[in-house]
Amino acid sequence: MEKTELKDDKNKEVEEEQVVNPWEVSAKDGGKIDYDKLIDKFGCQRLDESLIQRVQRLTNRAPHVFLRRGVFFAHRDFNDILDSYEKGEKFYLYTGRGPSSEALHLGHLIPFMFTKYLQDAFKVPLVIQLTDDEKCMWKNLSVEESQRLARENAKDIIACGFDISKTFIFSDFDYVGGAFYKNMVRVAKCVTYNKVVGIFGFTGEDHIGKVSFPPVQAVPSFPSSFPHIFGNENIRCLIPCAIDQDPYFRMTRDVAPRIGYHKPALIESSFFPALQALAFRLWRQGEAKGHRLFPARRGDFKKACHDAPPLLLRFRDCCSFVETSSSRIAIAIAAPSQV
Amino acid sequence: MEKTELKDDKNKEVEEEQVVNPWEVSAKDGGKIDYDKLIDKFGCQRLDESLIQRVQRLTNRAPHVFLRRGVFFAHRDFNDILDSYEKGEKFYLYTGRGPSSEALHLGHLIPFMFTKYLQDAFKVPLVIQLTDDEKCMWKNLSVEESQRLARENAKDIIACGFDISKTFIFSDFDYVGGAFYKNMVRVAKCVTYNKVVGIFGFTGEDHIGKVSFPPVQAVPSFPSSFPHIFGNENIRCLIPCAIDQDPYFRMTRDVAPRIGYHKPALIESSFFPALQALAFRLWRQGEAKGHRLFPARRGDFKKACHDAPPLLLRFRDCCSFVETSSSRIAIAIAAPSQV
Numbered sequence: 145m146e147k148t149e150l151k152d153d154k155n156k157e158v159e160e161e162q163v164v165n166p167w168e169v170s171a172k173d174g175g176k177i178d179y180d181k182l183i184d185k186f187g188c189q190r191l192d193e194s195l196i197q198r199v200q201r202l203t204n205r206a207p208h209v210f211l212r213r214g215v216f217f218a219h220r221d222f223n224d225i226l227d228s229y230e231k232g233e234k235f236y237l238y239t240g241r242g243p244s245s246e247a248l249h250l251g252h253l254i255p256f257m258f259t260k261y262l263q264d265a266f267k268v269p270l271v272i273q274l275t276d277d278e279k280c281m282w283k284n285l286s287v288e289e290s291q292r293l294a295r296e297n298a299k300d301i302i303a304c305g306f307d308i309s310k311t312f313i314f315s316d317f318d319y320v321g322g323a324f325y326k327n328m329v330r331v332a333k334c335v336t337y338n339k340v341v342g343i344f345g346f347t348g349e350d351h352i353g354k355v356s357f358p359p360v361q362a363v364p365s366f367p368s369s370f371p372h373i374f375g376n377e378n379i380r381c382l383i384p385c386a387i388d389q390d391p392y393f394r395m396t397r398d399v400a401p402r403i404g405y406h407k408p409a410l411i412e413s414s415f416f417p418a419l420q421a422l423a424f425r426l427w428r429q430g431e432a433k434g435h436r437l438f439p440a441r442r443g444d445f446k447k448a449c450h451d452a453p454p455l456l457l458r459f460r461d462c463c464s465f466v467e468t469s470s471s472r473i474a475i476a477i478a479a480p481s482q483v
Numbered sequence: 484m485e486k487t488e489l490k491d492d493k494n495k496e497v498e499e500e501q502v503v504n505p506w507e508v509s510a511k512d513g514g515k516i517d518y519d520k521l522i523d524k525f526g527c528q529r530l531d532e533s534l535i536q537r538v539q540r541l542t543n544r545a546p547h548v549f550l551r552r553g554v555f556f557a558h559r560d561f562n563d564i565l566d567s568y569e570k571g572e573k574f575y576l577y578t579g580r581g582p583s584s585e586a587l588h589l590g591h592l593i594p595f596m597f598t599k600y601l602q603d604a605f606k607v608p609l610v611i612q613l614t615d616d617e618k619c620m621w622k623n624l625s626v627e628e629s630q631r632l633a634r635e636n637a638k639d640i641i642a643c644g645f646d647i648s649k650t651f652i653f654s655d656f657d658y659v660g661g662a663f664y665k666n667m668v669r670v671a672k673c674v675t676y677n678k679v680v681g682i683f684g685f686t687g688e689d690h691i692g693k694v695s696f697p698p699v700q701a702v703p704s705f706p707s708s709f710p711h712i713f714g715n716e717n718i719r720c721l722i723p724c725a726i727d728q729d730p731y732f733r734m735t736r737d738v739a740p741r742i743g744y745h746k747p748a749l750i751e752s753s754f755f756p757a758l759q760a761l762a763f764r765l766w767r768q769g770e771a772k773g774h775r776l777f778p779a780r781r782g783d784f785k786k787a788c789h790d791a792p793p794l795l796l797r798f799r800d801c802c803s804f805v806e807t808s809s810s811r812i813a814i815a816i817a818a819p820s821q822v
Contacts, residue, residue, distance in 0.1 A: 265594075277668050284672075287665045317668075321660015326626045329616050332692030337676070352679055353671030356695025456565055480550075 163346065164388050167282060169415055179387075179414055186390045188218045188412060195219070197422060198226055203265040210258050210413065219385055220397065221409040225382045228264060235380040236373075237262055238364045238408070240273035241301065243293035244283050248300040251386075251416030254302045258413065259384045263307055269373060273364050274302060281353040291317055314372055316360055323371045327363035327403075332356065334399040343391050361389075362396040365408035380406045387412040411440045433453040503727050504683065508622060508754055517761075518556060518726075518753055522592045527727045527751060534558070535564055542604040549597050549752065557726055559736065560748040564721045568605060574719040575712075576601055577703045577747070579612035580633035580640065583622050587639040590755030596641045597752065597794075598723045602646055608712060609650045611640060612703050616655040620692040630656055651712055655699055662710045666702035666742075671695065673738040682730050701735040704747035719745045726751040 163170045164182055169275045171177045183190055191211070199207050210216050223236050241252065248256075263270050274297060280290040294315045301313065320328070337355065340346055346355055365381045367374035383393060390412060397407040488572045502523055510516045522529055530553075535546050549555050564574055578598045580591065590636055602609050613636060616805075619629035623715070633654045640652060676694065685694055704714035704720045722732060729751060736746040 174626055280668055281672055287669060317665050318661065320664045322657065325616070325659045325664075326656050328693055329619055332526050332628060333620055333690050335691050336688050337685065337691055337694055338687035341687070346676065348677035348680070351672050352674050352694050352697070355669055355676055355691050356671060358691070376558060420633070 165391055166388055169388055177415060178325050182387060183218050184388070186218075186394070187463065188220045188387075188390060188410065190412065191217055191219045191222065191264050195226075198223075199265075202226060202229060206264055206291075208258055208261040208265075210254065210261075214414075215254065216411050216413045217257060218412040219410055220393070220412075221407060222382070222411050225380055227408045228380055233379070234268070234377070235382055235409075236367065237266055237270040238273070238456070239270070239385060240275055240361070240364070241297050242275045242279045242282075243283075243297040244279045244289060245294050246293060248297060249416075253300075253304070254413055254416055255384050255386060256301055258411075260304050260306055262382070262384060262411075263310065268310070270306060271364050271370060272306075272311065272313040273314045273361070274298060274313065275361065277320070277353075277360060278357055280317075281357065283350065287317065291315060312370065320360065324363060324369045327366055327369045328359040330403045331359040331362045331396070331399050332400050335359070335395060340397070343395055358392055358395055358398045361392045363397065365393070365396050365400070365403045366403075368405075378405065381408040383408050385410065385412060386415060388415070404422075439459070484599050494539045504730055505727055508727055509575055510531045516754060521726060522557050525557075525726070525733065527559045527729060527749065528561075528728075530556055530558045530561065533567075534561065537562075538604075541565060541568060544604055547600040547604075548598060549593065549600075553753075554593065555597060555723070555750050555752045558730070558749055558753040559751075561721070561750050562748060564719055564748045567719055572718070573607070573716070574605075574748075575607055576609040577612070577720050578609070578724060579614055579700070579703070580636050580649055581618045581621075581810075582629060582636040582704075583618045583624075585632060585635050587636060592639075592643070593675070593752055593755055594723050594725060595640055599643050599645055601723060602649065607649070609645060610703050610709060610712070611645075611650065611652040612700070613637060613652065613654045614700065616659070616692075616699060617696055619656075620690065620696065626656065630654060651709065659699065663702060663708045666705050667698040667707045669742045670698040670701045670738050672734070674698070674734060675740050678734070682734055697731055698733045701738065704735050704739070705742075705744045706734070707744075708726075717744065720747040723746050723752060724749065725754060727754070733777065786804065 145309065162172045162177055162181070164177065169177070191214075191288050194212050205214075208216075211401045228235060237259055241248070241256075241409045259270060262268070274294040276287075276290040276294040279285055279293065280287055283290075285293070294317075298313055298315075335358065340355060344354075344358070367377055367379050367381065379408050383389075387391075390410065393408060393410055410447065413461055501516055501520070502509045503516065508516070511527075530550070534549050538546050538550065545551075557635075574640065577600055578594050580587070580595075598609060601607070613633040615626075615629040615633040618624055619626055621627075624632070631633060631657075637652055637654075648652065674697065679694060679697060683697070702708045706716055706718050706720065722728075724732075729749065730747055732747060739746045
């Protein structure tokens with residue numbers, strides 16, 4: 145917001161524009177992401193206090209700390225999901241993970257921890273898509289390596305404690321086909337190449353795997369992609385995700401009514417701040433005081449976070465401890481009830 | 484060939500250029516397709532007499548009438564297939580059908596009749612792809628209608644009499660997924676959008692389903708797409724098809740060695756002349772003589788074909804009778820042994 149005076153210098157502004165898409169997140173001047181601007185640009189809605197109170201009323205439990213502290217801060221049609229829930233109608237949850245490394249880091253866990261809460265609170269089915277095909281194509285991993293990472297990531301996801309009687313985790317390489325592939329084709333027919341260029345910024349030198357992937361991420365939003373779970377029910381879908389995934393679902397919401405489905409609703413989180421920056425801050429502060437920082441003590445962490453920017457402060461309240469083991473940093477997360 | 488004098492008038496030539504691609508076949512001046520030019524343009528090889536004699540020697544039987552009469556007139560690496568067959572190595576056949584109507588017409592039957600001969604002569608496995616997904620996307624059919632047509636077309640294909648112990652017929656909507664989808668992704672990663680624009684002439688207004696389809700038609704060329712048939716064998720593939728499908732397999736042959744497979748070999752046919760034109764010729768001749776043409780007699784057909792252009796003459800020797808029933812025209816095909 146404080147950069148509005150730069151508006152006259154058009155080129156400079158463009159140069160410094162923040163970039164948020166499914167493959168890149170970078171802030172203006174390397175600083176903070178302007179989330180208000182993102183809401184305006186993407187055209188989603190701010191998740192306000194009255195909506196959070198409505199969640200509390202409907203679920204008879206305290207809203208998740210990620211809601212109370214504004215980590216999930218934006219949505220699309222979340223109120224519609226609550227309306228239909230109030231009327232006794234079913235909905236389901238869909239979230240996912242692109243397996244690009246062996247283990248999930250804390251940022252990756254945010255949507256899963258929140259989805260676990262949503263599943264518990266609303267007692268609804270959940271589908272979790274492992275986009276091993278996407279990572280094979282974007283990260284130039286082999287098919288086999290992508291599948292291995294998907295399997296490793298699934299272990300971390302399972303450890304979040306989802307209701308196993310209501311949860312379906314699938315790898316694209318295994319599950320795409322049949323009803324799922326039919327929906328991919330239905331979506332693909334509704335989206336021109338120019339359209340995906342507008343949404344995702346592809347160029348002619350991008351391979352056609354990238355161009356054809358958006359329908360793969362779109363179709364878990366439609367219950368008919370999972371006939372073994374939903375049969376012929378045309379129920380609503382709610383997608384908890386980080387806001388960088390919004391472009392996929394803007395496309396999906398555009399297509400949905402044209403092929404006879406509800407638009408999926410979204411509930412969107414901000415980005416987890418890079419832990420490297422936090423660790424560096426801890427290290428500098430420790431160094432300044434002339435004592436060894438690592439292993440960090442709870443007090444060090446709390447203190448280091450004290451003057452952190454607002455987003456870090458919000459995360460500080462959800463986390464409680466920093467440990468190191470060789471180059472790894474682990475943060476213990478406080479259970480929602482403890483915060 | 485007789486049009487070379489037009490070369491000076493560049494614009495006119497471009498305007499009148501013959502167009503042959505998987506979705507459109509139109510000749511210069513609405514006349515004959517110049518197959519020599521097509522061989523030059525596509526870069527495939529002419530199927531010559533010595534190759535036909537080699538087939539006869541290797542299979543111990545008369546080559547199919549479609550070989551002897553030059554209906555199959557071009558190839559890519561067919562000699563390599565024969566080399567490896569001679570060494571006792573295995574290969575398999577792959578052909579297919581895009582189900583755009585309820586019944587196969589005679590032109591559609593050409594590759595299947597020829598493939599049946601190849602299967603009998605070389606005693607090899609065969610996979611037949613029904614591209615119901617392609618027709619759903621190109622012809623704007625619903626998923627359900629495309630599948631229905633695929634099922635109807637499968638009946639006509641089965642009636643050709645393939646060896647059921649060696650033949651696998653599959654619909655893309657049913658079979659895509661698993662090993663097949665993995666190969667689709669492997670191929671897609673090797674092909675840029677600019678590349679498919681160069682090969683297929685897509686524009687920005689074409690939907691992304693078209694852009695993403697070429698890998699679907701490419702991957703039956705690789706035995707690992709059918710693990711239940713070929714296990715881990717990396718055997719060669721021979722594709723009998725009409726020459727308009729060549730662009731798909733030029734792309735496939737370009738990609739194959741990059742992902743560890745043999746380039747598929749091709750054996751390519753000319754196009755079946757439109758029967759409407761033949762029927763019209765019969766009707767006009769009948770009318771001129773003042774007698775009812777239909778039902779046509781064997782003699783009428785033979786006579787009508789007598790002064791037909793060379794390609795029709797070649798087909799005349801493979802067909803034997805014209806009948807009509809309401810608006811339909813059926814032609815009885817002489818068994819290869821009868822010709």
